[in-house]
Amino acid sequence: MIAYLSIGTNTQHQANIDAALNLLRQHVNVTAVSGIHESPDHRGGDLVYWNLAVKLETALSRDALKQDILRQIEANLGRDRSSEWVTIDLDIVMFDGEGTPDIHYKHVAIPLAEIFDK
Numbered sequence: 001m002i003a004y005l006s007i008g009t010n011t012q013h014q015a016n017i018d019a020a021l022n023l024l025r026q027h028v029n030v031t032a033v034s035g036i037h038e039s040p041d042h043r044g045g046d047l048v049y050w051n052l053a054v055k056l057e058t059a060l061s062r063d064a065l066k067q068d069i070l071r072q073i074e075a076n077l078g079r080d081r082s083s084e085w086v087t088i089d090l091d092i093v094m095f096d097g098e099g100t101p102d103i104h105y106k107h108v109a110i111p112l113a114e115i116f117d118k
Helices: 013-025 062-076 106-115
Strands: 002-009 029-033 037-040 048-057 089-095
Touching: 002 013, 002 062, 002 106, 013 029, 013 048, 013 062, 037 106, 048 106, 062 089, 089 106
Parallel strands: none
Antiparallel strands: 002 048, 002 089, 029 048, 037 048
């Protein structure tokens, strides 16, 4: 299966992105990575986010990818969903040709457009 992810962070930007990509590559075949795009907090806060998109190939189901890989990477990198500080956010935005509502956010769509179908 082909999946596209959106990756974002608003703290220790480069270190968190590098760590997430390294951990992701241990579990799936990453075939394309967009450039990094800086964006304001889409919820209206003062934090600066770095966002990128990743294309990958996996034999895992959508749920297994999300729960067994992405959520574990987030946990390993200290993600606390109750905090405004986002060490890393890994979201599936397209899986096996089916997109999610997140695909319409500018901070998702722009990086995704760089690597879609590459």
